[in-house]
Amino acid sequence: MEMYCPMYLDAGMxxxxxWDGDVEMTIPYRKLxxxxxxxxxxxxxxxxxxVYDAIYAIMPALSIKMKSAQxxxxxxxxYPLTAKEEREREERKEREQxxxxxxxxxxxxxxxxxxxxxxxxx
Numbered sequence: 634m635e636m637y638c639p640m641y642l643d644a645g646m647x648x649x650x651x652w653d654g655d656v657e658m659t660i661p662y663r664k665l666x667x668x669x670x671x672x673x674x675x676x677x678x679x680x681x682x683x684v685y686d687a688i689y690a691i692m693p694a695l696s697i698k699m700k701s702a703q704x705x706x707x708x709x710x711x712y713p714l715t716a717k718e719e720r721e722r723e724e725r726k727e728r729e730q731x732x733x734x735x736x737x738x739x740x741x742x743x744x745x746x747x748x749x750x751x752x753x754x755x
Contacts, residue, residue: 640666679712 641651644662651659690705713719 644669675714679714682712683708 638648638651641659641662642648644666646654646658646662686708690707694704710722713722
């Protein structure tokens with residue numbers, strides 16, 4: 634019982650709650666500790682993913698065989714952690730792609746209109 638006291642104190646229980654309180658009080662604190670461990674594990678995994686992607690991005694430049702290797706760009710945005718963030722990211726990508734195509738068509742149209750006006754005038 635003494636060996637678990639520091640763990641529950643770390644979770645937020647007071648010394649009096651642990652020793653003099655109801656035994657059932659430890660259940661939510663234990664669940665809190667489990668959630669903290671899962672969150673920490675997720676964050677460490679995510680950190681590893683960022684490091685992996687950063688190393689992967691520069692790997693072609695580090696290769697001895699490839700003289701003119703180009704470095705891949707690093708991820709521009711944080712990885713989405715929820716379905717909502719994933720949807721927002723996809724919507725943003727679609728919007729950016731639409732704007733890119735719209736600007737391309739506007740430029741194409743302006744060039745063609747200028748050419749037709751020039752042919753018409755000349």
